Amino acid sequence: MSSGATSVRRRAMMGLPSRTTHRGSKHDVQPKSRLPIEVYEEVIDCIASRASFPEIDTSIAQDDADMPVSDQPQLSWRATLVACAFVCRVWRIRALFHLNRDVWLPSRKHVVSLSRHLRRHPDRQAPIEHVFIVKSSADHLSTFAMMLARQLPSLRSLTLVDVDFRTARSLHAGSIRHLSAYPNMTRLELRFVAFETASQFASLLLALPHLRYLACHTVFCLDDQRVMSSSRLPHKNQCEIVVFDSSDEIVDALATLSTILLARKLTYASPTRERHIQQGQQLLDAYGPSLCDVRIDVPELGIREKLDMGHTNCKHPTFHQ
Template sequence: MAMAGSVGVKPRPHHSTPRRFLGRMSDIGTIEDASVVLSVPSSVTTDTASPLASPTTVDTSSPIFPIEVFEHIIDECCIGEGEGWYDRESIRDDQETLLACALTCKAWLPRSRFHILRRVAFSDTSQVFKFAHLLDAHPDMANLVQCLNVYEERAYPGRAEYTWHVFAFLMMLTRRMPVLRSLVFEGTDIHNISFDHRSIICISAFPAITSLSLSNAKFASVAHLGRLILSIPALRSLACSEVRFWKRGFDVCDLPPQANRLRLTSITLQDCPNEDVVNLLLATSTGEHFESLDVDLFAAYYGGSRLLRHSGQGLRTLRMYADGESIKDMTQQLSPCDLSHNINLKLSRELIINDTASVPASVWIPKLLRTVATSAMQEVTVNFVKARWMASYSLEWKILPPYILLSEDDCAAIDGALSRSKFARLRKFRLTLDWHVDVEPYMACFPRLLRRGILSIDAGRDSSMFGQPMRYPYYSVRKNDRRGHLK
């Protein structure tokens, strides 16, 4: 086995990991083969055989570098917090690399295991059962788990919509992870995640949760979602994507009595075409703590302007997202978004706009920019992710013709909006396109920004840069932004 200080060690799964370890490392059930690393018992009867049951002395000496150097390398193998940290794909990627690190040598094992256990993802109750046994056998590991992702990814072609409940997952882990901070539930179009009162009771038993993310989830009513978020008094970050309700309507009287409002600092609303969700957030949270708001124009149309007013001067980062399917019937009603109340957007120095819409950009982006109240905005980013759909109609397009993503009128409207006096301190306008395009025609369409030397256009360097899930263009942009493709 390689020594900790060996030169040329490449802790990557393709080189260092035996073939049988190349499964999904986020699925604790499939890591059973690697029980030497994770000490996951294959059955209850093998708990006593776990290496952790009898502590092993680890030689951390190195003839070349101190062990701290290698621990720093292992730390760098993981994605940083705040950059899609709880995304199950990033958990899988990181755990494959970390498992290879853990198998490198004994000196690398403690730090690798620390990171492997910090974020876990499960899609099956059998995995949770084994993980619960691991925590029971080694209670000290419970204090390492900070992020739990529960997801459903199995697909049954032709099967009618199916709802699955998370109570079984939560019941086995209740009170076993006292420092859990991030809780993520991801369903699919076919398999929605469902929450009942028992699930809410279980979630309330995790006192340290500050971040909750719900995707393809279904509740009996908006009030049930309210009971869920109110059961997490320390909640600071809430993300809802494609959250649906059996019953429409919202009455604040249906919520339990609350001593204090939630102090949410970050809110994400994607594809939640329900004004009742906005009403819930207005009724249960204090707007002065809002610092980051990510909304699509569905949310903007269904009360997003009230969220912006509610946040007022506290808002520091705003990301807007437009989808053609969601707003093609709203073309004439895109003006409600008003940033005139959010004077502290200057502190973020950045306004990010993502657009996949078939509606012309000149319809809504300049209108939004004209409402900016601060004169201290330093950076504006517009991400266009239309090209994946356009290229699908003509697969021979390796380089798209000019103006197929953005018309000359669109460019002129944006150029004019950003040339107003309130943007005099603007230092960069960044336009990113997700496909190979000829950049020069676009550069010529922003003459005033070009003369100021603040124009930056980044065409897609890789036709597959936005990964598989075309259904989530906004999340794809964020994922690739943290990977550095859109910088």
């Protein structure tokens, strides 16, 4: 494969349009087919839905939860979506619609490249709604927060996958606070994320004043230092919280931040009985008065009876085994 083709494919994987228009090339030729265009578009839409991480489901099997990020099927589906963009003009338009909406940033150089691209083409800032920061150090997040601030007006969701805050060398609270410059960011998903301290986790949440959805899937930290209650935000955010198989320090930080986060819906699960009872009760105690919807996935019988639901506003909690 030529270097030019390789560059085009790399840009497409990031969600950036190609520098070339393929005018007069075979890519602009619509293949002869008896199928209507809508059928192809529906197929590409299905591929795009698989190329994005689904919402965290606390009822999934533990074997699936432990799957390495490099083996997650979303990566291969993303590559398939990129391949669709090279078939013809019709396919490229539909595939780029999805690739430009969900941008993956696997390294700092991709953040820099995206920033330069958006400065040259301001009209391409608006389509980006969801950013994935995948398999990297938290320094990468710091670069994203500072460099792309105010360049992504439509960004509403940030997903960190396999990000390690413990190896960050240039991360500091000031850089994380730049996330507040994304006014429409209301969703944060953390998957296989390691923090040095729970305070880092708290700082990340405090940097998102409009947070409405928080999901923690296998999130942990090394230091058992507790997070002090904060009143830096003048209002409480009504939000949904999902917690699956995360450490005691993360759950403790979430309980402390109940003075800021007003959880209306709580979904919780842990694969071990002891942790399930302790963490589940801690979250219920912290958010009980504001909870209207509670779903708890229990690993075994008998746990439901050990959880005190009396002080929550949820009349019909849902339990799954």
